[in-house]
Amino acid sequence: MFESLTDKLQAIFERMGKRGLLTEADVKAGLREVRLALLEADVNYKVVKDFIRRVQERAVGVEIHRRLSPAQQVIKIVHEELIATLGEPGRLQLEGPPPHVLMLVGLHGSGKTTTVAKLGLWLRKKGRRPLLVAADTYRPAAVRQLEVLGRQLDLPVHSEGTEVPPPEICAHALERARQEGYDLLILDTAGRHQIDDAMMAELEAVKARTQPHEILLVADAMTGQEAVNVAQGFHQRLGLTGLILTKLDGDARGGAAISMRAVTGVPIKFVGVGEKPTALELFHPDRLASRILGMGDxxxxxxxxxxxxxxxxxxxxxxxxxxxxxxxxxxxxxxxxxxxxxxxxxxxxxxxxxxxxxxxxxxxxxxxxxxxxxxxxxxxxxxxxxxxxxxxxxxxxxxxxxxxxxxxxxxxxxxxxxxxxxxxxxxxxxxxxxxxxxxxx
Ligand SMILES: Nc1nc2c(ncn2[C@@H]2O[C@H](COP(=O)(O)OP(=O)(O)O)[C@@H](O)[C@H]2O)c(=O)[nH]1
Ligand SMILES: [Mg+2]
Missing domain, CATH: 1.10.260.30 (Signal recognition particle, SRP54 subunit, M-domain)
Structure with missing residues (x-):
């Protein structure tokens, strides 16, 4: 992801660098190119506008006092504002007495089940005792998928087949966690191809029964602006506490990753970078910004x-x-x-x-x-x-x-x-x- 955006940004900054001293007009011209590159990467229009305005204000402010120096100064501002746009570093809010409940929601195919397993693994490495909960009862295959992942990773899975309503399953799992000493539940819920009322009602019921500490939307970064719309839809109904962006290893343009936090106000907490159970990383805005600007990571x-x-x-x-x-x-x-x-x-x-x-x-x-x-x-x-x-x-x-x-x-x-x-x-x-x-x- 981000390759073509990174290439363009690098080319723009290289041209700026060659000019040595920069006039206000040079900076403006450079930022116009940055703006285009971001729009081409499918970054939300408003986010781009706001971003460019902030960079320009700071870059031009410097200019008033002395003839502006290195292009590096502009790049540094771009880097800082990109970090600001991406939001705060990912961090789970798991306060109060355990068991803590993480509820994962999202459209069909966004990567929920995979991410439930990834998170289970990640949290076990942090010393937690997670119980994964198979609450996507619409397809038997979904329950099996989680059971298989659980076996592979040696993570316990709570499942009751496909007949019991998901809010019941989740409530039972919470009871079981208390009795058996699991300190964390990770709920794998059902997703549809698009947001619909019945799905939302069910998720609301799960939320009411389990009082999750975190409601995390799993969103496919490859779907671009659509992922941003989906996030807004879920946030309105459920009150999301965080986002997990999956498939950042794909070759999409990257606009969703850059727009998501700014548009929805919901922080990105993790990113999925592959299909393997270990391919989950805590979200680091500074690292992602460096990567987008081609400074590697x-x-x-x-x-x-x-x-x-x-x-x-x-x-x-x-x-x-x-x-x-x-x-x-x-x-x-x-x-x-x-x-x-x-x-x-x-x-x-x-x-x-x-x-x-x-x-x-x-x-x-x-x-x-x-x-x-x-x-x-x-x-x-x-x-x-x-x-x-x-x-x-x-x-x-x-x-x-x-x-x-x-x-x-x-x-x-x-x-x-x-x-x-x-x-x-x-x-x-x-x-x-x-x-x-x-x-x-
Ligand atoms: N490349 C890549 N594939 C992923 C990632 N996360 C999930 N997937 C794949 O996306 C597909 C759908 O995942 P799944 O967990 O079944 O989605 P669900 O329907 O939301 O539960 C599977 O083929 C996963 O292997 C990721 O971060 N990168
Ligand atoms: Mg699933």
Whole structure:
């Protein structure tokens, strides 16, 4: 998501940067382009208007005092106002004595059932004891889907088939949670293809019986402005406490994510970034803003790295990565860690300036290939690992023999390494670094 918007914004800022000093007219022209780019990304018209007005006021205000300096100043303002538009960081309000109740609502296919499971997993990692509740009784398949997910993730599911009315099921589940010591209920409710009265009445009844601490709308970010309308509809009837935007990993233009909070007044709390049960992230407006502006998401990268291996190593790897100073030994470690951190293509998309490359190469580094790469690097001398340039034809033959691979394999690895190194160099001298430094990232 956001690729084409990011490309456009980067191009606009690059042009601004080339001009050096900026006049008021330059800033206005630049912001006109930003405005168009946002509208093309399907951001709500009013949100765009308000956003541009705020940026312009601040940018021009600076201008009055002295001849405006760097385009960076404008970018910084855009970044800050984008964060303001996206809203506050996601946080669940679970006060008072447990069991706490999270009620998930949303249209059919928005990702509710998947998100119930994701949230269960996420909260269990935080030390909670969740009970998932199958309250979508319209399709037997929906109940089964949750039961299967529960089994896979070893999360308990409360279900009573499809005959009992959902408000009853939820009330029973609450009773059971009290008796069995679950401190959290996550309700999976039914959705239709569009908002209708019967569905809303049922959801109101569930709400009345369970007094949820959070009523979270699960909305498909791929549906653009429609998702915003849906959110307003649900909010009017149920009083939403938060939004979960799913499918942010998709290739839609991203307008829904940017407009949602500003139009509805309801904060985004989580984002879904894939089909896997672990593909749920707490919402960080600053990170999303950096990502939209093409500054990548170094923070998320570091966080993921930390989850996969220990902190010191993560820090060291991230720093080396940014300084473009790594050698084949690091390369081998990187490849191993990358596998733990998730698909390589997705990771590359998090690095400034790499969004496109991530899309293009997407190599599936299989176990088999990794083993081969390791074997090849193991057969090199420390000197060769530090300085791959010295690996001539006879050394290549020796390495191939030593690792049980072919010279072609060795060549391929060295080529891959050179490419990676080149990308890192580009990154470290490209605008990405300046931006990051300026924004204190
Ligand atoms: N790519 C992607 N797919 C998702 C995400 N969340 C849910 N899905 C998929 O969306 C489809 C509908 O999800 P489901 O949970 O059954 O929706 P429900 O009808 O609202 O319960 C399934 O194929 C999910 O795997 C997400 O964040 N990213
Ligand atoms: Mg469902």
């Amino acid at each position: 170094v923070l998320t990268l570091i966080e993921r790295a930390e989850a996969a291996f220990d902190q010191e190593e993560a820090q060291r790897a991230a720093e080396k990565l940014l300084r473009a100073e790594f050698d084949l030994e690091d390369f081998r470690q990187q490849l191993q860690q990358l596998k733990k951190m998730g698909p390589l293509s997705q990771l590359l998309e998090l690095i400034p300036g790499f969004q496109q490359i991530g899309k293009e190469i997407a190599p599936e580094v299989t176990d088999q290939e990794l083993k081969k790469i390791e074997a090849i690097i193991n057969s090199m001398t420390p000197e060769e690992r530090r300085n791959p340039r010295i690996i001539n034809a006879s050394r290549r033959r020796r390495i191939a023999r030593g690792s049980g691979t072919t010279v072609a394999d060795v060549n391929a690895l060295l080529r891959q390494f050179r490419q990676t190194q080149k990308m890192m160099k580009q990154l470290s001298k490209g605008g990405g670094r300046d931006l990051l430094r300026m924004l204190g990232l």
